[in-house]
Amino acid sequence: MLMSGKKHVFKMVPGQKFSCGFGNYETYSNIENPRSMKKVKLIPVSEEDDTLELSIKFCSDFLDRLGMYCVEEKIIQYIRDDRPGYYENSSSFAYDNDRLVKLSVNWGIRNKTGYHDFIGEELKYKYLTWEESGADDDKYYFSDKEGNIIDSPDNKILQYSMPHHDTAKVIEDITSSKIPKSVLISSEFAKTFFKNLTGNQLEILADILNNEKLQILAKSLTNKQLQVLAENLTDGQFLALVDHLTNHQLQALTHTLDPEKLRIIVPILNKDQITNLVKDLNLDQVKAIFPHFKTDQFMEAIKTISNDQFVELIKDASEEVINVIFGETVRSRLPVLVGTLKEDQLHNLINKLDHEKLAIVARELTDDSDKIQMVVKSLVNNPEKLKSFAHGMSHEQFTELLDNLGAGELRDIIHKLPYEKILSVIGDLRSKDQSNAIIDVLKEKLNEHSKQNKEMIEMLKQIKDDMPDIGQAPDFTIVDINNDSLLFI
Incomplete structure (x- = not known):
């Protein structure tokens, strides 16, 4: 959810062409191309934000008999009463060719004929900033590229030109009307309404819509909007919603939810959803999500995760958990793990393996004397496991190990290795001096x-x-x- 005070900076460029249905009784001041004007498109400076457009809606002053003359995209009408969203003497922003202009309309009489005079005041602004307050009084203002406000009376117009202004009223309308499914699921409805909802408006939406409408509307939301909506749903609403999300939405949503929502969503995921989900989890998310899996989901996820994810998952696990709950998976992955893990990762894993798995490690390290020494050093303070690992080593591996032990390592390690294994290879060492050094250390210990x-x-x-x-x-x-x-x- 967007945080209070967060700024969203946009660059203004010409957008889609719009038509106001101009008639015969209009005149134009400082407007070069009234039939091909374009809306103001807002391109986000940050990749986190979505593209927006300023709305077109401006009115004349109030005429006693006719009301206000109001212009919107594709609509020109007289507003006779104080209707929400329409303001006397209001303006809008648009592009006339490549010029940013402020549009307004006045009423005048020439040659006994009434005219609506459309006026375009050229502006030099290039950037616009939307500052969220965390309440319903977000601020909109012209700014520089960094979001620093340009003090101007034109900023007041932005408060009702931004798309969020109109959607607040539409949300209220939803509460008092039954919108047909055909309308709710239409791409046009989603495009004009849900695309630009703010976090605050989504909270209102969560409060007022029933489960059926939530399920329909969710497919039209962006990932960021969906996250905000999900965070504000009750557990019952959330469960009703999840089953109707696309796999892409579900995956994006699960990456961002807090532990409480994860607890609800994870147990209802099917096999395909589990597979798609876990392969893209980062290491922190792996540890956060696995405690919520059911047994069958757990086994499916274990088969899917990468070796890096698996190592992170078992990093803080107890010896019992590694050898029992993860036993089969550890056994099958050991050949790859022992060859790829870094020293600290290998040290952590090796000290938690039972004797059977240590024997597997010994068999897999046939041609890697450096890794063998690394394992032996890791187990030096765990004599029983060190002996178990040594018993699993081949004659050649054990001979090479003793050949490569330095003087300091000899004193620390040799007496912790099986004596019978040492005696069986002592005559095969490359260096007679090394053999004598080993014998001397053993004598000293004895x-x-x-x-x-x-x-x-x-x-x-x-x-x-x-x-x-x-x-x-x-x-x-x-x-x-x-x-x-x-x-x-």
Whole structure:
């Protein structure tokens, strides 16, 4: 919805030719081509806005017997009473050839004959600004290209020349009349009415139309108008509306709705709508919309989203969610993911995979030693998963890994890898120095364990000596299981 105080700047150019049905009793002052005048077309400076046109409607002063002589596009009539939308001594803007002019009409008598004298006052304005107030008193004024106001009495005329002025009255008419479907769905009606509705007028529309008319009219709205309308509907109205939108409208609408409206719209989308929707979602929208999917929609969406979208979706998911709810999808996408993810993305994913999926990763990284080292470093603080990943590596992969470990990495990692795997490849390393370095680090680690074990044995013996009532106990025995020395009493 348009925010209060937002400015929309337009460049003025000649638009469509218009006819006022001029008769025989008219004269023209400073108008070069009265039969080929053109409406003022408003070209938006910003791509966010739509093209508009200024309306043609101006009147003479009030004549006692006849009323006001009023000119509109294709209509000339006398207005006898104070009808809304018609103003005494009013003017309109138009193009006479390439000149912007202010049109007005006066009544005069020459040679005992009454004439309507049409006057064109040339103007130099090039830009017009529409400033929304958030209420019903939007401002319209001539301006420079940046939207800075040009102080002029002509700005007052703009207040009833802009197309939004007339549509406010038409909305009121809708409330008191039954417009046939044939009229509502006509392209002419949509073109002349709905195209130029403001946010405030759309709010009024949401309040007064029943579901049937909403469904018909929605097809004539732009995406921006549809968003404003949807935000102001009740939940019931919104549900009634959604089922009648085109796929394009639905897709555009879902991209812009707040979480509450998303909660309503998403569960009723069909398979094709889900597919069309999710493929264009940005990463933030992916995370916002997925919690609202039903199970079958969820599975359909998962098959459709890109790898980047999928990574964003599971980025903050727990290990259980990744391996259970997303399990099958993760399994099928892993070959691509491990080859394309950046280091931080891969680190986040790897640490949440179960042992089965880590084995898949190991198999897929056959020819990528850099990625293998990246995975190993990611798992260095997760020893069980590191061992699981290492067990899944081929003989060649594991050999290359050990070949490429630097001195610092050796100390951090080697003792966390399976000893039997290390022993099986130690003789195949390219460098004898590397083999010796690995053996030295392992010896050092084993000596540390041995020292710790001896200290533990002595401490336990002391406890046994200090507590004779503990009864008879067997001697201490040390058993090595999975690289760790365990003590049995």
